Amino acid sequence: MLKIEDLHVSIGEREVLRGIDLHIKEGETFILFGPNGSGKTSLLMTLMGFSGYAVTSGRITFRGQDITRMPMFERARLGIGMSFQRPPTIHGLKTRHLVQMCARGRDIDPEALAAKVNFVDFLERDINAGFSGGEIKRSELLQLMAQKPGLVLFDEPESGVDLENMQLIGKVVRRLLDGEVEPLPGLSMKAQKGKVRTSGLIITHTGYILDYINADRGQVLYQGHLCCEARPRDILEHIRSYGYQECIKCLNEPSGLQPLEITRTAS
Amino acid sequence: MKDVNLGNFSFTGIERGEISDLRTLDASDKHRILYAGVDLNACDGSAVFMHMDQSTVHCKSHDPGLELLDFNVAMKRYGDLPEYAWKLVDRDKDEFTRNVAENTHGGYFIRTRPGAKIEKPVQSCLFLKADGAGQNVHNIVVVEEGSELHIMTGCSTAHSATKAAHLGITEYYVKRGGKLTFTMVHNWGENATVRPRSVGVVEEGGVFQSNYVLLNPVGTLQMYPAIHLNGRGAVARFNSIIVTPEGSHVDSGNRVIMNAPDTRCEIISRTITTGGVNIARGHIAGHAVPCRGHLECKGLILGGGQMLAIPELDATVEGVDLSHEAAVGKIAQDEIEYLMARGMDEAEATSTIVRGFLNVDIMGLDGPLAQAIQEQVEQIDAGAM
Numbered sequence: 001m002l003k004i005e006d007l008h009v010s011i012g013e014r015e016v017l018r019g020i021d022l023h024i025k026e027g028e029t030f031i032l033f034g035p036n037g038s039g040k041t042s043l044l045m046t047l048m049g050f051s052g053y054a055v056t057s058g059r060i061t062f063r064g065q066d067i068t069r070m071p072m073f074e075r076a077r078l079g080i081g082m083s084f085q086r087p088p089t090i091h092g093l094k095t096r097h098l099v100q101m102c103a104r105g106r107d108i109d110p111e112a113l114a115a116k117v118n119f120v121d122f123l124e125r126d127i128n129a130g131f132s133g134g135e136i137k138r139s140e141l142l143q144l145m146a147q148k149p150g151l152v153l154f155d156e157p158e159s160g161v162d163l164e165n166m167q168l169i170g171k172v173v174r175r176l177l178d179g180e181v182e183p184l185p186g187l188s189m190k191a192q193k194g195k196v197r198t199s200g201l202i203i204t205h206t207g208y209i210l211d212y213i214n215a216d217r218g219q220v221l222y223q224g225h226l227c228c229e230a231r232p233r234d235i236l237e238h239i240r241s242y243g244y245q246e247c248i249k250c251l252n253e254p255s256g257l258q259p260l261e262i263t264r265t266a267s
Numbered sequence: 268m269k270d271v272n273l274g275n276f277s278f279t280g281i282e283r284g285e286i287s288d289l290r291t292l293d294a295s296d297k298h299r300i301l302y303a304g305v306d307l308n309a310c311d312g313s314a315v316f317m318h319m320d321q322s323t324v325h326c327k328s329h330d331p332g333l334e335l336l337d338f339n340v341a342m343k344r345y346g347d348l349p350e351y352a353w354k355l356v357d358r359d360k361d362e363f364t365r366n367v368a369e370n371t372h373g374g375y376f377i378r379t380r381p382g383a384k385i386e387k388p389v390q391s392c393l394f395l396k397a398d399g400a401g402q403n404v405h406n407i408v409v410v411e412e413g414s415e416l417h418i419m420t421g422c423s424t425a426h427s428a429t430k431a432a433h434l435g436i437t438e439y440y441v442k443r444g445g446k447l448t449f450t451m452v453h454n455w456g457e458n459a460t461v462r463p464r465s466v467g468v469v470e471e472g473g474v475f476q477s478n479y480v481l482l483n484p485v486g487t488l489q490m491y492p493a494i495h496l497n498g499r500g501a502v503a504r505f506n507s508i509i510v511t512p513e514g515s516h517v518d519s520g521n522r523v524i525m526n527a528p529d530t531r532c533e534i535i536s537r538t539i540t541t542g543g544v545n546i547a548r549g550h551i552a553g554h555a556v557p558c559r560g561h562l563e564c565k566g567l568i569l570g571g572g573q574m575l576a577i578p579e580l581d582a583t584v585e586g587v588d589l590s591h592e593a594a595v596g597k598i599a600q601d602e603i604e605y606l607m608a609r610g611m612d613e614a615e616a617t618s619t620i621v622r623g624f625l626n627v628d629i630m631g632l633d634g635p636l637a638q639a640i641q642e643q644v645e646q647i648d649a650g651a652m
Binding site for chain 1: 624
């Protein structure tokens with residue numbers, strides 16, 4: 001679904017991504033760990049196509065198409081959706097209107113979608129105007145539900161969210177990735193589930209989101225390099241116990257880009 | 268202010284006969300008027316008024332609670348309207364008021380019955396058809412005690428190139444507990460000269476609400492309507508949406524003078540210049556307490572032009588509560604990218620942001636008018652991109 005090959009990205013003079021290789025398959029959820037400033041957000045912004053993130057070499061392929069130089073809106077129409085961490089307020093643009101526009105002509109029911117994130121009361125409000133951390137997340141999820149992307153990019157779904165909201169957000173993120181499955185006459189739940197193939201690339205700092213979703217793979221991004229591919233929960237355990245210092249050591253070793261044997265320490 | 272030479276316009280001899288069915292107007296005229304917010308094919312107002320060039324051509328009330336007369340007829344019938352005519356606007360204020368006073372072509376006199384709540388809006392249209400025509404109108408609106416009225420006025424030229432001058436005096440009287448909503452849409456052209464002179468008085472507990480929309484070019488327009496809140500608890504609200512393309516010169520503002528306790532006012536304007544000159548004024552005076560007023564003037568420059576915001580607050584007693592907020596900016600890149608990440612191309616994203624900025628929804632308009640405004644907003648963006 002998404003293939004990143006030897007991706008180098010600079011913001012101005014500064015190189016922020018230094019040769020990223022990553023492959024996310026259809027339906028797969030990939031978790032990206034890393035300390036502040038490691039380049040996680042830059043990777044997401046580059047995948048979405050934001051201005052200011054210059055790809056100096058390498059290639060991004062999505063659904064078989066080279067999207068390295070593709071304008072942002074075309075990537076969105078091709079099926080990449082992103083949850084913003086700090087979205088701008090747009091005065092006079094009602095949340096309902098934006099949700100409708102996200103669907104791009106598909107028939108949706110904004111009320112029903114909003115009800116899933118407990119956001120019906122916000123439909124008539126200007127988008128992001130005075131929204132709290134949790135409200136921003138719910139609004140972003142609502143827009144993504146309307147957009148129905150094939151690949152969801154999440155930048156720290158847990159940041160600025162209180163516990164109560166976290167549970168709701170976690171559930172909705174899971175539903176977005178796994179698809180909505182209800183017992184239906186005719187089609188088994190398993191068969192229904194097989195039809196939903198949403199991929200996810202999720203940045204997490206704290207790992208709280210792992211309590212709610214089924215992440216298939218994970219990796220640490222450190223100083224613009226990817227390292228330590230392992231099961232997401234194992235990586236999390238490791239980081240919780242030892243911090244990111246281990247990454248420095250690991251990267252400095254000749255075999256630094258090989259997966260770290262961390263299963264032992266996690267037990 | 269751009270200089271105006273009234274000698275360039277003919278203020279006599281362009282008379283028009285009565286048009287009893289406005290649906291018979293030329294399709295192109297009707298379209299221009301629709302873009303000024305009045306749908307003459309429907310013509311379903313509580314009263315319908317039309318002034319073309321130098322004559323009132325249509326003047327009918329369909330609501331028993333509402334009196335509608337041509338201004339000159341009303342002056343004759345009511346002995347020069349001593350309570351209302353030239354009471355708020357000084358006939359010697361400037362050459363434009365003098366010009367109207369000397370030779371008033373018409374205009375409307377609208378008066379409600381006390382307590383009458385007029386459900387449908389009055390539809391009024393001031394139209395300039397002949398090239399070189401000068402139009403002198405005088406309007407008087409009297410909302411009697413406890414009565415409610417909405418007037419939709421569309422002002423238009425027949426073509427975007429029509430050379431014409433519109434001079435208009437309007438005096439509003441909102442009596443105790445009355446409510447007047449006055450929506451005005453201008454659809455002039457690059458050779459139009461426009462000089463409205465409007466003043467209103469609101470008595471105790473009365474409400475004056477103005478909505479003003481100007482989306483198309485106008486050669487030169489200057490106006491500064493003023494409302495005096497003279498009774499306790501009176502309220503005035505102005506919402507304006509003004510766009511000045513290249514060649515437009517607009518000097519427009521709103522003034523509210525709070526002379527009584529417990530009065531409130533709000534003046535909100537959204538202006539975009541895409542190459543023209545836009546002078547956005549605002550003035551709130553507080554002369555009694557408690558009173559509260561807020562002035563908000565936000566502008567965008569898209570492409571070029573000049574935006575000059577002049578907000579003024581004048582307080583003369585301790586305890587008034589006045590504020591203003593003025594800003595001139597651009598469309599933020601992060602807002603455009605936010606919408607592009609949802610699949611909108613740049614033009615779509617820009618027009619969505621501009622529509623939001625102009626805040627058209629605040630006026631609560633619907634039907635063909637809302638649609639006409641929508642279409643025009645989309646055209647602005649196309650020009651600016």
